Amino acid sequence: MAEKRYQRKIYLEDKPRRDAKQEILDAFQLASESEWIPTGDALGRITAQAVFANVSMPHYHASAMDGIAVNAEETYEAHEQRPLRLRLRDQFAFVDTGNAIPPGFNAVIMIEHVHVIDDETIEIIEPATPWQHIRPIGEDIVQEEMLFPQGHRLRPADLGALLAAQITRVQVMKKPLVTIIPTGNELVAADDALAAGKIIEFNGTVFANYVKEWGGEPNLHDIVKDEPESIKAALLQAVESSDIIVINAGSSAGSRDFTVHVLAELGTVFTHGVATRPGKPVILGKINQKIVVGVPGYPVSAYLALEWFVRPLICKYLQIPEPERQKMSVKLGRRIVSTMGAEDFVRVNIGYVNGQYVANPLTRAAGVTMSLVRADGLLVVPPEQLGYEQGDDAEVELLRPIEEIKNAIVFSGSHDLTIDLLSSQLKQQRHDMKIVSSHVGSMAGVMAIRKGEAHVAGIHLLDPETREYNISYVKKLLSAQDAVLYPFLKRTQGWMVPKGNPLKIEQISDLAETQADFVNRQKGAGTRILFDLLLKEQGISPEQIKGYDREMFSHLSVAAEVKGNEKAAGLGIYPAAKAMGLDFVPVADESYDLLMTKDFFESEQGRWLVSVIQSHDFKNAVEKIGGYAVVSQSEPIFFEAAKLR
Template sequence: MLGNKSYLHCLQRQQAQERWWQKLDEQGYFEQLPCETVAVEFSLGRITAGSVFARQSVPHYNGAAMDGIALCAHDSFGAQETAPKRLRLLQPGEPFAAGGCYAIDTGDVLPNGTNAVIMIEDVHWADGMAEIIAAAAPWQHVRIIGEDIVAREMVIAEHEVITSADIAALLAAGVEAIEVIQRPKVAIIPTGDEIVASREELQAGKILDINSPMLAAALTSWGATALRRPIVKDERRCIVEAMEAALRESDMVIVIAGTSAGRDDYTADVLSELGEVLVHGVAMKPGKPVILAVCQGKPVIGLPGYPVSAMLTAELFLRDVAQARQKLPLTATSEETVTASLVKPVPSTIGMEEYLRVSVGQVEGKTIAVPVRRGAGLISSLTKAQGIMRIDAADAGVNTSTPLPIRLLRHARPAQHTILAVGSHDLALEILGVYLRRRMPHVSLSCANVGSMGGIMAIRNHEAHIAGIHMLDEATGQYNLPFVQRYVPGFLADLTDPTNPMDLTNPTGQTERTGRLIHLALRQQGLIVPPGNPLGIHSLADLTRPGLTFVNRQRGSGTRMLLDKELGKANIDGCQINGYEKEVATHMAVAASVLSGTADAGLGVQAAAQALGLAFIPIAQEQYDLLLNFSPDDERLQAIIEILHTMEFRREIEALGGYSLCKAGETVQVQ
């Protein structure tokens, strides 16, 4: 019987993988993702089936951030060492009265009528009165509603691995159950007359089955569920029956041994009978006899019987299939260390060793780190960071010219696969990141909200791939393009000129860059106010009314520039508005401030107001564009433009409220 079998044509490993994956793609294997719902507290290590949004804000009440006294900040105005003020201590439950205060501990609900906390060490007690020598600012030492997470904000994106930090964030955000992708079930069929299951059966000529538990453990580490089957004799009928049963109960099948050309090696014949053998033999050592097949639309792999060969071929061929089935990144780098430069300086306190959480990306060969929001109480920083940068206790901070090592976290994607979006905040960018990951599972989009001008500067300094911008040039009446041409001269190519298809200007001389400015959306900006607009705010002029508080966007942001322009047109000075100097970094932060009562109004996009159930007074429609910095052949550039043209993406963004994407993806032509 020897010599009556032969290998199929041996392929190179990459060819073998491509052939197998192409067939699985044709069968729709990676799109068939059965899901299940599990309790969040038991979801560690599972993969989210969809994006998960907060059901409540974190914190969900205004609370004390320090031990001390709660008071109305106005009652402290004028207090100083030479003229201390005394406040009467009110008892718990006693109605607030002007000139009074309450003793309060960290985490306590802020009593009605109070809006600030003074630390206990800054309070002197005399005759039952609290004596203070410094004024308190409104909302000082107070954790306001939504400071960490805002209701309906995305807590974790789809197809993410759930970590212990994610569990804390989800539970804090009111999410108790979550839909996850089912773990792929992988049947393991050991074959061979010489194979035994236990040491008690061992004798001369018998071999203990160590492949099954080894592969089961590997599958578990890859997020799959291993289904160990009984050992099958080297009989064709027995192998067929075992295969048919395994195909009924599993998502993929491993057959151990029987893959060579020996007398009792039936695996290839059985798989040909039940499906299609795509590869039998790969030009590699060890592992040459591996078989790659598809049966009933499911991947089947025949592994060599030698343990080293079995493990190697499983890692090379099976692991990626198991992870892709779950939408996992194919290469985990959770313990890697990279060296990166910060996109902006970060101050720190001398004498305090700090661990700064960052997102990491690679722009034109240079590894860039973008700091995530800092704060001991911000659970969201744990879920959004890709790495940790350590700042030494002797340093007052880190500047942009000093590369430092960064320890990558969990399933952090390699820096070269992270797209850095630095610039103006918009809700559409997070959703763009989700669509991008659907097309390119190995790619992630990391956003840093530094304002439109900050984004343009990041592009100029080769520190970002994308800058979201919305800046109106009053001299020309045109959005964005004049600012790009002014601050990054020569960066944008005239795409209508065939002799100049791309921009080659690059002061660093590292790589070619294609500068492109494309439309994302027209969006409504306006005043965000409480539901029902109880204060009757209808225009910017109303912001100057006594007693009304405002929350502003940060300097350099397009929204701040829009506000200043509209105030100028109305002959209103910013100093006339109470809260003009109070700045936050995102539209959702503006909406959260209004929702929590820390502000009566703020300027932001309609979508932010709609997301939190707030009222909206339109002020202006503006153009929000994306300034792109990718090499001409970068597949991520093409993917982004294609996504912007899809009706599915456009409808999802327009459903947020106040958006028009009729020109999304179109290039702004150089004039």
């Protein structure tokens, strides 16, 4: 067992992504199949052949109006001064819109222009021209006309055109069957109990749903153990029964990464490793006529690799071009450093603030699913580029509709659990508004407002001199722009400790004395500023605190860390401790306020946000959580740029 580890292949290729893709596209020569299905079921399907009309529409000369059908030549005498009388049956017939024009007639006069004399007689005062108000045969669709070329994706209205032309069954491309094989001894089904080292298998479900969206038919295989023989058996069976095979994980070069060896044994390996970050450990190969795509286990890498390599195969099978994502130009709110020689796929949040779209990178870690869930766009840094400077313009591919991005309220600063509640209640009132928040800490929140990256920031910054919250920081840091500090909450900070408080942490000196594993917050977080102030007041140096350098980015993250360790402690707010089932020892009350740009405060979105905050529903919900008092009855404080200069 130990020996086997040393035989691992340590280095992967760095093949350009486009070359790797072209190779498998060229190798994928499977004949596409088609099928005849009822037209009513064909939404979203791709036509396999050009489609020609079976009948014309209309298939007879049809009245385009409610009125009377006449023979135009018999109406030429009609004049305002000399009304012309026509007799029912031989000289006119009543027709409704869509009726066939009776034989012998060739024009329609609108009912509004007809004066009825009696049941059998009418009068007109204007002649008709031949074919007026008649929809001729084939006005809409002419028999034998081509309705759709090959390769057309059928939309709802298209189905109408097909049925109108009496095409009740349509030949469409079959959906390619894509078998997805999850491998890994660590994987368990979502319903199973979770032990340390075990991971819920969820990539397979994600893959299956992407395949569905892209027009393929997914087939999700059971979890396969990391054993060469099991992988081999699953692959052989999949090659037999499906068109494209995806095997998840085992694509790197670790001691349990067998996929590449099995693939080489059964067929051909084209690529092992592409020049992208994330997404490098990809395997591309072929067994018989079937392409096998081995994708990495980390979710972000996996989903990107699926899009790079599996989607083009599905499109080739369906004989359609690969759809492109909508792109837009953004200004970069932060510097982005990239690796030379590899394409970098940076997930970004985009905010529409002060009339421009500003993008900020999310975490780069390939394992962080939520970074893809939260991303508004993908910034692709080409291999030859080292990155971007703050303020550069760059093009991003959008992962959300642009109007969703445009309408989002960009929330920055410190994390508080009531912001989720605020977000939900706002959304209930206004379905088109939503809060998009990133937890960067109070100081970074003020800076985000200053740099035009956010509309609102939650802050709780204690001034050691004045013992006042927030105001002095806003004055100092936002001297050049108008802003509004909106009083929001009073909340309690305290020691978050395991149930029963085993180390008996009551004050800050207890942390040093018990050598507790302290879990700290990042620099610039309001809680970190409070902690550092407490240390200073008690004359304790950071070196005396074990774990002082271990920084987490939210109250919940600290609480989650504390939960797993009997010797741990952290500083944070009551609801986070409560959510994780921890004990809580109060330390200080603080003001958590909302800093807004003046433009936002005065905007429709700003007014809605404030009205939700002031509502009874919101206050009641917050107070139910415990550890909070809503202070929204206080007046907002306005800071004017001019006065501060």
